[in-house]
Amino acid sequence: MKRVYEFLLRLYPRDYRAVFAKEMSNAFEQGLAERRDQGWGAAWRFALAELVGLTIGAGIEWIAKLSTDSSIRGRSLSDRPLNAGAFPNVPEEVSNAQQRTELLVKRIVHAISHHDYIGARRYSDEERIARESLRLLRQKYQINE
Amino acid sequence: MRHVATQAKELEAKPLTEPVLLILTSLADQPRHGYALLKDIEELSGGRVRLSTGTLFGALRRLLEDEWIERFDQEDTSRQKQAYRLTAAGRKQLQVELDRMRRLTRAGFARLRASEL
Numbered sequence: 302m303k304r305v306y307e308f309l310l311r312l313y314p315r316d317y318r319a320v321f322a323k324e325m326s327n328a329f330e331q332g333l334a335e336r337r338d339q340g341w342g343a344a345w346r347f348a349l350a351e352l353v354g355l356t357i358g359a360g361i362e363w364i365a366k367l368s369t370d371s372s373i374r375g376r377s378l379s380d381r382p383l384n385a386g387a388f389p390n391v392p393e394e395v396s397n398a399q400q401r402t403e404l405l406v407k408r409i410v411h412a413i414s415h416h417d418y419i420g421a422r423r424y425s426d427e428e429r430i431a432r433e434s435l436r437l438l439r440q441k442y443q444i445n446e
Numbered sequence: 447m448r449h450v451a452t453q454a455k456e457l458e459a460k461p462l463t464e465p466v467l468l469i470l471t472s473l474a475d476q477p478r479h480g481y482a483l484l485k486d487i488e489e490l491s492g493g494r495v496r497l498s499t500g501t502l503f504g505a506l507r508r509l510l511e512d513e514w515i516e517r518f519d520q521e522d523t524s525r526q527k528q529a530y531r532l533t534a535a536g537r538k539q540l541q542v543e544l545d546r547m548r549r550l551t552r553a554g555f556a557r558l559r560a561s562e563l
Binding site for chain 2: 317321324327328329331350353354355356357358361362365369401417420427
């Protein structure tokens with residue numbers, strides 16, 4: 302059943318899939334496992350509803366992709382790194398941490414420019430944690446800053 | 447004057463769809479990942495609403511674009527279990543919608559009571 306689900310996920314736009322496919326597949330798997338405990342009838346009903354919802358969702362996502370400005374669409378699809386090639390000479394783990402830190406800096410700037418000082422403080426706390434984990438990762442891989 | 451401006455702004459805000467309202471409500475107290483959202487929404491609605499993953503993640507994508515929610519990295523966050531949380535704008539939007547529903551509920555009950563007299 303999971304294979305059918307993952308096959309249908311291919312109907313979605315590529316950028317959407319890159320961000321959400323694994324999360325969706327994971328949620329489906331958890332839901333299916335829970336329904337199996339309730340009996341095969343419940344599991345089949347769940348799977349059928351999911352497959353229908355997935356097919357309809359794919360159509361909606363294609364319409365959204367074609368009708369939404371890429372800068373707006375980027376807000377939902379750019380938070381997480383879509384590829385590991387952004388920093389080609391460092392391991393993916395470090396590259397992701399680096400992008401995360403840079404994103405948080407952008408969020409701090411954005412929050413301050415919109416007078417959202419509470420948000421800015423929250424992002425600043427997160428950025429401090431992200432920067433520390435980046436430092437540890439660089440240490441682990443012996444990468445100079 | 448300010449009161450009028452606030453009212454006008456509230457009227458401009460589009461009513462939220464049920465899935466969006468339930469997602470925002472579910473995220474109001476803590477960040478949640480996809481499956482936790484599905485479970486919580488089912489519980490919040492008393493088992494009446496069961497979102498499919500297609501509907502849930504489509505709504506999450508739109509909410510991210512509107513900047514009403516944002517991704518949130520928890521310690522155990524992996525690509526399979528990304529958590530989401532409300533932004534200040536999302537919290538405000540939820541508050542506006544709940545206020546609107548409260549006004550509607552109050553008016554509805556008042557009319558029911560009046561018709562029973």
